[in-house]
Amino acid sequence: MALLSIRNLSVEFATASGSFRAVDAIDVTVDPGDILAIVGESGSGKSVSMLALMGLLPWTATVTADEMRFDGKDLRAMTPRTRRRIIGKDIAMIFQEPMSSLNPCFTVGFQIKEGLKKHLGLDARARHARALELMEMVGIPDPVRRLSAYPHQMSGGMSQRVMIAMAIACRPRLLIADEPTTALDVTIQAQILDLLTALQAETGMALILITHDMGVVAETARRVSVQYAGQKVEEQPVGPLFATPHHPYTSALLAALPERATTRLLPTIPGVVPGQFDRPPGCLFAPRCAFADATCQNTPPPVQPPAKGLVRCHYPLGGPA
Amino acid sequence: MIRYLLARLLTFVPTFLGVTLISFAFIRVLPGDPIIVMAGERGLTEERYAELVTQFGFDKPLPVQFWTYLTGVLQGDLGVSYVTKRPVWDEFFALFPATLELSLCAIVFAIAIGLPAGVIAAVNRGKLFDRALMSTALVGYSMPIFWWALLLIIVFSGNLGWTPVSGRMGLLYFFEPVTGFMLIDSVLSGQSGAFGSAVRHLILPTIVLGTIPLAVIARQTRSAMLEVLSEDYIRTARAKGLSPLRVNGLHALRNAMIPVVTVIGLSVGTLLAGAILTETIFSWPGIGKWMVDSIFRRDYPVVQGGLLLIASMVMVVNLTVDILYGFINPKIRARK
Numbered sequence A: 001m002a003l004l005s006i007r008n009l010s011v012e013f014a015t016a017s018g019s020f021r022a023v024d025a026i027d028v029t030v031d032p033g034d035i036l037a038i039v040g041e042s043g044s045g046k047s048v049s050m051l052a053l054m055g056l057l058p059w060t061a062t063v064t065a066d067e068m069r070f071d072g073k074d075l076r077a078m079t080p081r082t083r084r085r086i087i088g089k090d091i092a093m094i095f096q097e098p099m100s101s102l103n104p105c106f107t108v109g110f111q112i113k114e115g116l117k118k119h120l121g122l123d124a125r126a127r128h129a130r131a132l133e134l135m136e137m138v139g140i141p142d143p144v145r146r147l148s149a150y151p152h153q154m155s156g157g158m159s160q161r162v163m164i165a166m167a168i169a170c171r172p173r174l175l176i177a178d179e180p181t182t183a184l185d186v187t188i189q190a191q192i193l194d195l196l197t198a199l200q201a202e203t204g205m206a207l208i209l210i211t212h213d214m215g216v217v218a219e220t221a222r223r224v225s226v227q228y229a230g231q232k233v234e235e236q237p238v239g240p241l242f243a244t245p246h247h248p249y250t251s252a253l254l255a256a257l258p259e260r261a262t263t264r265l266l267p268t269i270p271g272v273v274p275g276q277f278d279r280p281p282g283c284l285f286a287p288r289c290a291f292a293d294a295t296c297q298n299t300p301p302p303v304q305p306p307a308k309g310l311v312r313c314h315y316p317l318g319g320p321a
Numbered sequence B: 001m002i003r004y005l006l007a008r009l010l011t012f013v014p015t016f017l018g019v020t021l022i023s024f025a026f027i028r029v030l031p032g033d034p035i036i037v038m039a040g041e042r043g044l045t046e047e048r049y050a051e052l053v054t055q056f057g058f059d060k061p062l063p064v065q066f067w068t069y070l071t072g073v074l075q076g077d078l079g080v081s082y083v084t085k086r087p088v089w090d091e092f093f094a095l096f097p098a099t100l101e102l103s104l105c106a107i108v109f110a111i112a113i114g115l116p117a118g119v120i121a122a123v124n125r126g127k128l129f130d131r132a133l134m135s136t137a138l139v140g141y142s143m144p145i146f147w148w149a150l151l152l153i154i155v156f157s158g159n160l161g162w163t164p165v166s167g168r169m170g171l172l173y174f175f176e177p178v179t180g181f182m183l184i185d186s187v188l189s190g191q192s193g194a195f196g197s198a199v200r201h202l203i204l205p206t207i208v209l210g211t212i213p214l215a216v217i218a219r220q221t222r223s224a225m226l227e228v229l230s231e232d233y234i235r236t237a238r239a240k241g242l243s244p245l246r247v248n249g250l251h252a253l254r255n256a257m258i259p260v261v262t263v264i265g266l267s268v269g270t271l272l273a274g275a276i277l278t279e280t281i282f283s284w285p286g287i288g289k290w291m292v293d294s295i296f297r298r299d300y301p302v303v304q305g306g307l308l309l310i311a312s313m314v315m316v317v318n319l320t321v322d323i324l325y326g327f328i329n330p331k332i333r334a335r336k
């Protein structure tokens, strides 16, 4: 049974200029111990969809889904209180900006131990021991001293390690890492990714890795979900996706990678992701797609069968997978 | 931290000298001759007048008078009241507890209601409670104190007869002050009903004096909370599955307190100014009423000494707020 299964998830924001659909009919399935990468340009709804799963969106957001199950339990039917017993314990999340994600008024130790008390009910001594153990697991030197440090006394890389320690404190079964390295120096980025994959292998937790970095996807992920303008446009295991992308968008993303690229970041595709006011009536990618025709411009494409990578495209690329 | 404190204390010196000069000048700028005022209806002979002028030192040039005053102050001597002939210090200490008790009650009242109200408004931003609270706070902030006091007196003392109109204690009770705080002394006196009387006397003055700080604190708490609630670390706290009470009341409020503490500190200055009016309305025997009475009597030593003591108190409170600020804001503590 899948650990996480989300079907037809949509998120709409009430904004001053009307409602805006940031996530549009997305499916996510994650098996225990799986590593799923979610890729896509900025603004394609990757963060919002995961925040919807965590229940962390502001009140301006309306979340709808046909199914949202974790470990067989229906998250939609739960009271907020029951859901908070899962959030932070079985499902944990780390964010893009480690420096601003830690509370400046509390020590690192306090912030790590907080979840241990709430979810595991450990006493002070056990919390301290576990906090030290976690600091060592995430490779923070001099853990005893660091536990009583304040966030502003630490670098970005150290802060992200603390965030990871906090996230894995209660041995989650799913960790969501939302662009965990984007804000860090290049040398630190690799260290944090190595740490995440090592911890994943060690604990057997499932990992959802949101990233811009196709190189990271190739090295880390087992399955890849490509998102565009709030929709999932393709999903495949990592090997077949790199070998035979079925969606023109995926193909464009891969076109410059990796040998030909000077950077490992997503290559730039001419044009921008449509926003609130310029959503095309047909395929959302049509304005930027090399293969677009009149059908593409006027009719939303169907979702193709799994053999075609579940792509949302009238004319999937590549032969039978 | 120690070095910072010393530096701060050093800045007190020029401020203190400035306040001494201003308080000395202020009362002398007012028209009216203290000797004539003192004599009142009876009047006095030319010889007696000249005698008093020499006795008070008014025949000397102003700079000399100031120098005499300043050297006295530096030795801890604030002079003697022209009217009561008692040292200014003694009068101050006899009356100060009344003001302190009232001010403490007012600020506790303002914090106890303003802080939670601001937090709840921020958490429920844009909803009914938030709008109602913010409109009320605006009214409270701009309400003329005198008018507000009269309204409360008419309703609660007049129509309902619940609260007394003036003073600190019912006439039925009498006891010597021990701490000077009626709430404590009434209990120590062992007279049954005295404590209740002290509380009833405090209610209206507390509300009147606390209204503006309450409005200010509620508004500042709300805006500070709104800012903090959109921070990333609040999302982190919620991602841990913590309850809204803990997220808002601990993680958010702790950060929002940093600007709020400053505002509370600043309200202490406002509070002392407000105390003057409130004490006059409710015949509250504190230093506010004392200052007003002394200004009318042109009691130079009391006015200048009183102003100096009040200003020093505000300086000490501001320093305390600064230290507190360091404690609740780790970044500043580390820098110091």
Ligand SMILES: Nc1ncnc2c1ncn2[C@@H]1O[C@H](COP(=O)(O)OP(=O)(O)O)[C@@H](O)[C@H]1O
Pocket (backbone or CB within 6 Å): A013, A015, A020, A022, A040, A041, A042, A043, A044, A045, A046, A047, A048, A049, A058, A060, A275
């Ligand atoms: N609180 C919000 N209110 C309105 N729009 C939002 C809000 N949060 C995100 N959005 C919009 O939703 C879209 C998707 O955002 P996001 O999920 O953060 O993208 P990304 O894929 O880069 O993580 C963006 O267009 C963004 O502007």
Ligand code: SF4
Pocket (backbone or CB within 6 Å): A247, A248, A249, A283, A284, A285, A286, A287, A289, A290, A291, A292, A293, A296, A297, A301, A312, A313, A314, A315, A316
């Ligand atoms: S449907 Fe048409 S426009 Fe859209 S991606 Fe496929 S080919 Fe391109």
Ligand SMILES: [Mg+2]
Pocket (backbone or CB within 6 Å): A046, A047, A048, A178, A179
């Ligand atoms: Mg994002």
